Amino acid sequence: MRVSRYFMPTLREKPQEAEIPSHQLLLRGGFIRKLASGIYSFLPLGWRSLKKVMNIVREEMDRSGAIEVFLPVVQPAEIWQESGRWNVFGKELLRFKDRNNRDFCLGPTHEEVIVDLVKGEVRSYRQLPLNLYQIHIKFRDEARPRFGLIRAREFVMKDAYSFHRDWDSLEETYNKMYEAYTRIFKRCGLKFTVVEAESGAIGGDVSHEFMVWADNGEDIIVWCKKCGYSANRERASFHVPDVIEEGDILDPEEVYTPNVRTIEEVSSFLNVEKNRLLKSLIYKTEKGFVLFLIPGDRELNEAKAKRTLGVTDLLMADYEDVLRITGSPPGFVGPVGLEDKVTLVLDRLVGGMKNLISGANKEDYHVKNITPFVHFKPHLVADIVFVEKGDKCLACGSPLEFSRGIEVGHIFKLGTKYSEPMGATFLDEDGIEKPFIMGCYGIGVSRILSAIIEQNYDKDGIIWPITVAPFEVYLVATNINNREIRDISDKIYEELERRGIEVLYDDRNERAGVKFKDADLIGIPIRVTVGERGVKEGFAEIRLRESQNVIKIPFDEVGEKVDEIRRELYKRYEP
RNA sequence: CGGGGCGUAGCGCAGCCUGGCAGCGCACCUGCCUUGGGAGCAGGGGGUCAGCGGUUCAAAUCCGCUCGCCCCGACCA
Numbered sequence: 001m002r003v004s005r006y007f008m009p010t011l012r013e014k015p016q017e018a019e020i021p022s023h024q025l026l027l028r029g030g031f032i033r034k035l036a037s038g039i040y041s042f043l044p045l046g047w048r049s050l051k052k053v054m055n056i057v058r059e060e061m062d063r064s065g066a067i068e069v070f071l072p073v074v075q076p077a078e079i080w081q082e083s084g085r086w087n088v089f090g091k092e093l094l095r096f097k098d099r100n101n102r103d104f105c106l107g108p109t110h111e112e113v114i115v116d117l118v119k120g121e122v123r124s125y126r127q128l129p130l131n132l133y134q135i136h137i138k139f140r141d142e143a144r145p146r147f148g149l150i151r152a153r154e155f156v157m158k159d160a161y162s163f164h165r166d167w168d169s170l171e172e173t174y175n176k177m178y179e180a181y182t183r184i185f186k187r188c189g190l191k192f193t194v195v196e197a198e199s200g201a202i203g204g205d206v207s208h209e210f211m212v213w214a215d216n217g218e219d220i221i222v223w224c225k226k227c228g229y230s231a232n233r234e235r236a237s238f239h240v241p242d243v244i245e246e247g248d249i250l251d252p253e254e255v256y257t258p259n260v261r262t263i264e265e266v267s268s269f270l271n272v273e274k275n276r277l278l279k280s281l282i283y284k285t286e287k288g289f290v291l292f293l294i295p296g297d298r299e300l301n302e303a304k305a306k307r308t309l310g311v312t313d314l315l316m317a318d319y320e321d322v323l324r325i326t327g328s329p330p331g332f333v334g335p336v337g338l339e340d341k342v343t344l345v346l347d348r349l350v351g352g353m354k355n356l357i358s359g360a361n362k363e364d365y366h367v368k369n370i371t372p373f374v375h376f377k378p379h380l381v382a383d384i385v386f387v388e389k390g391d392k393c394l395a396c397g398s399p400l401e402f403s404r405g406i407e408v409g410h411i412f413k414l415g416t417k418y419s420e421p422m423g424a425t426f427l428d429e430d431g432i433e434k435p436f437i438m439g440c441y442g443i444g445v446s447r448i449l450s451a452i453i454e455q456n457y458d459k460d461g462i463i464w465p466i467t468v469a470p471f472e473v474y475l476v477a478t479n480i481n482n483r484e485i486r487d488i489s490d491k492i493y494e495e496l497e498r499r500g501i502e503v504l505y506d507d508r509n510e511r512a513g514v515k516f517k518d519a520d521l522i523g524i525p526i527r528v529t530v531g532e533r534g535v536k537e538g539f540a541e542i543r544l545r546e547s548q549n550v551i552k553i554p555f556d557e558v559g560e561k562v563d564e565i566r567r568e569l570y571k572r573y574e575p
Numbered sequence: 576c577g578g579g580g581c582g583u584a585g586c587g588c589a590g591c592c593u594g595g596c597a598g599c600g601c602a603c604c605u606g607c608c609u610u611g612g613g614a615g616c617a618g619g620g621g622g623u624c625a626g627c628g629g630u631u632c633a634a635a636u637c638c639g640c641u642c643g644c645c646c647c648g649a650c651c652a
Contacts, residue, residue, distance in 0.1 A: 012601065012613060013587045017645060037644065085652090091576095092651070109652050143576080143650055151651090410652090442652085460612095479610045513612035520612085531611055541611095 001471070002493075003506040003518075007044050010518050020216040022453035023148030025462050029522045031449075031470075038145025038153030045522060046449070048470035050156065053448050054135050056187045056467065057158045064180040066131040066160050071113045073137055077103030079112040082422045092140040106139035111418045111440065114161040118436070119424035125165045128426065128436075131173055133160035135445060147216065149450040150406060156446040162439040163419075165428055170413055170437050177441045181210055181409045183575035188448055189465025190408070191455060195221055196231040197410065198303045210409030210443075214454040217404040224393040224400055234303045237383055238391035238400060243352045250355050250369040252336070258364045261331025263296045266366060270357065273297075278350065278358040278370060280333040282317040282325065282342065285309060289317060289325060293335055293358075293378065294347040298385040308345065308382040326361040334358030334367055335376040346378035347385050406451045407444070414438040462523030463545050466569040471504040473562060474524035478512040478531040488555055489530045492540060495559040496528075501566060520545065525569055526562060 011028040018024040026032045031046030042050055058068065077095070080086035086093075094106045107113065114132060122130060135158045142153050149155065160177065164170040178194075185192050190212050197209040209232055211221050223230035231237070260269045267274045277296030282289060283305070290309060292300055306314050322330045325341050335344055335358060350356070355369045372378060391400050419425070419435040428434050449468075456463045466472060473496055477489035489507070496503040504524060506515045512531070519527050529541040539552040542561060553561045 009585090010613095011586060016581085016587070019646075034644090089652080090650080111652085138652095140652080144646095144648095146646085412652095440652095476611090481610075509610090511610050511612085511614065513610090513614080516612045518613085529611080533611080 001504050003504060004508050006504070008518075008522070009043070010521055018148065020147050020150075020454070021457050022150070022216070022450040025453055025457055025521070025523075026148055026450065029462060031522075032149065038142055038151070040149065040152060040154070045470040049449055049464070049468050050446060052468045052470075053188060053445055054156070054158075057135060057184055057443060057445060060180045060184045060187070061133050061158070061160065063183075064131075064176045066133045066162075066180075069132050069134050070136065071107070071110050071117075071134050073107050073139070074104055075107050075113055077105065079116050079422070080105065083112050083115070083418055084421055085112070092142060094139055094141045108138055108140040109442075110134070110159055111161065111414075112422070115418045115422045115424045115436075115438075118161075118163055119419075119422065122163065122436075123426055125426055125428045129162060129164045129169045129173055131160055131162040131439075133158060133441075147218075147450065149446045150216075151218065152446065155444065158443040158445050160441040162441070164437040164439070165426065165434070167413075167415075167437055170415075170439050174411060174413060174439050177411050177439070178208065181411065181441075181443070184443065185210060185212070185408065186575040187467050187573050188452060189456065189467060189573050190448070190451060192408065193221060193223065193230055193405070195223070195405075196235050198232070198234045198307075207410060207412045209407050211405035212408050212451040212455065213403060214406045214451060215404055216454055217406040219405050219407050221403045221405045222387055222400050223403065224396060224398050226398040227393060227396040229393055229395050233386065234301060236387040236400070237394045238387045239394050239397055240348045240351075241392075245352065245354045247354065249371045249374055252370055252375055253368045254360050254362075254365050255368055256364065257332075257366045260364075260366070266357065267296065270366070270368075272357060276355075276357055278334065278356045280335060280358055282322050282330075282333060284313075284315045284317050284321065285311040286313045287311055287343075289321065289342040290345060291333070291335060291338055291342045292345050292347070292384055293350060293372075294385050295349050298347070298349070298388070301384060301386045304382070305345070305384045308380065308384055309343070326359075328359065328361045328363045332359035332361065332363055332365060334361055334370065335372075335378070336367065336370060337361060337376075339377055339379075343380070344376065344378040345380045345382060345384060346372055348381060348383050349385065351381055406447065406454065408448050408451055409441075409443045411441045412439060414440055457523075460517075461521035464523045464525055465573055466525045466566065467573045469523065469525050471502045471524050472566055473501055473503040473526045473528055474519045474522075475503050475505045476512065476515045476519060476527065476529045476531075477505075477507055478515070478529060480507050480509050482532065482535070484535045485530050485532065488535060488540075492528065492530065492555065492558050496562060499559055499563055501562060526565060528558060528562065 009030045014024050015027045018027055030043050032040045032042055034040055077086055092108055096104055138157045139154050145151050145153050162173045192210055192212045195209050195211055197207045220233040222236035260266050263274055263277055274296040279294045279296045281292045281300055302314050326333050354371045357366055357368050358370050360367045393400055416435040419438055425433045425435050453462050475493055477485050480486050493505045523545055525545050527543045534540055539554050540558050541550050542553055543550045
């Protein structure tokens with residue numbers, strides 16, 4: 001491809017809308033342009049890279065035995081009502097009506113569609129297992145799109161859905177997907193880790209996230225250098241130190257704390273450390289009211305809390321509820337005397353502590369010297385708080401590390417979460433009709449481009465791994481008006497094309513500096529330069545974007561040499 | 576949804592406080608010159624100053640409303 005005939009609008013200055021490197025470079029390099037908040041067009045360079053990622057994903061999915069399909073973006077409300085998610089899904093689900101006033105939405109995910117499809121067609125265990133996938137557009141009306149392709153509203157996703165007769169079969173496919181994902185991300189040149197994750201509203205209990213290390217990532221990876229444990233922040237557990245507190249168990253004593261409500265206020269009013277306070281939080285769930293008791297210096301992890309209780313709805317109780325249950329307004333709540341009114345859930349950390357302070361369930365009063373199991377009996381003791389810096393690894397006791405990452409893949413075991421409500425069943429060998437056991441597996445394909453750039457750039461621009469670079473070679477004719485330079489460049493261009501190498505030939509009537517700047521910006525891995533000096537002495541220059549080392553090669557050997565370098569570069573990303 | 580910021584040529588911005596010719600750099604077009612790291616000179620084209628309403632002799636500028644975009648937070652299959 002000749003640059004003079006191409007569409008590659010590069011920007012010299014950083015667009016004001018872009019905050020992080022990947023977003024800036026995608027815009028400056030002419031890879032993407034924004035149409036509306038979180039909605040982007042892919043320009044030729046961006047589309048070429050995106051297609052390369054899509055092809056890697058496709059090859060590895062096919063290799064794993066998954067089968068490609070192509071599902072609708074526009075989906076009728078009925079199937080969402082069937083699965084029960086029409087009302088559960090929030091504003092991310094973009095809804096609209098057709099001309100006949102029927103409800104539709106843009107697909108943010110495709111569980112409903114795939115289950116609806118399969119339930120009509122697959123009847124027998126003999127047709128299982130089945131793993132169907134697709135690569136195309138999803139739309140989620142995100143509250144806050146940001147960082148370019150990292151959190152877009154419209155984005156490209158690979159999603160796969162597997163159907164099984166039993167959990168063992170699901171396990172097998174789940175592991176295959178795990179392997180396929182590992183190969184995909186390696187081929188994309190990504191440095192990543194796999195973490196245990198909460199499965200969230202999509203359901204199921206086990207899930208793993210594939211996280212790319214990136215300082216600008218939105219997710220927090222909690223991991224152990226020593227034993228390799230890793231989890232996302234919501235899921236991460238940690239070691240509870242054995243606390244044996246000295247001293248006697250004292251008798252509770254009310255203290256007057258006028259208008260002193262928050263942990264902060266109580267701590268300074270009574271002049272005690274925050275971790276001596278028992279933070280008491282009342283929540284409303286579908287199974288009734290719950291009182292969570294955690295150390296004053298910790299934060300309740302609602303995901304853990306939900307899992308502990310086996311509930312899906314968890315909302316902070318409002319003022320009236322608190323008043324009715326405890327007899328006092330929020331700010332003075334404590335566990336004593338509430339055993340019969342709410343479920344008391346005590347965090348592990350507090351289990352061995354003595355003589356704590358909590359609210360007195362009486363306006364303007366707190367109680368000193370509360371000891372769990374002595375002055376109140378929790379119904380449950382569990383891990384319900386967020387991990388914090390300084391906490392130790394549950395498995396080996398080493399200090400946990402905190403890093404940022406970008407989630408590029410997520411695999412779930414769904415079980416029968418969708419097949420059951422939607423009545424998707426098959427006839428098993430024993431003649432009994434059973435709901436499919438399902439798995440689902442997503443990859444944020446367009447987001448991968450941003451993730452790759454976050455890991456591969458310098459002050460001059462992007463440094464693409466060759467596997468996903470829009471072109472393999474950038475050929476620079478330093479002065480296109482110099483006949484010799486032009487003729488030799490033309491020949492090299494043809495030679496490279498003949499060899500099937502993807503070459504972008506900068507034949508513009510521009511100064512060399514402009515071409516070098518653009519070459520660095522768009523980050524093509526191999527650059528070949530034909531200049532005046534070289535023409536006189538009979539060589540071209542080959543330079544790698546990553547190393548910037550220059551080697552001189554006689555003109556008639558350039559094709560051979562570039563081919564060789566190119567193969568070596570590819571080898572690097574073989575899984 | 577809460578807090579903050581911004582909206583002036585394709586991009587980056589000044590002008591606004593203190594109302595009075597709509598500007599600068601880059602990009603674009605023409606010519607000359609130049610051609611190894613975003614050259615130089617000269618000439619030129621391009622504007623609903625986000626939109627609507629108000630105040631005023633006069634509004635990019637002051638006031639009100641609306642919309643869009645960005646950042647922080649909440650939310651996030």
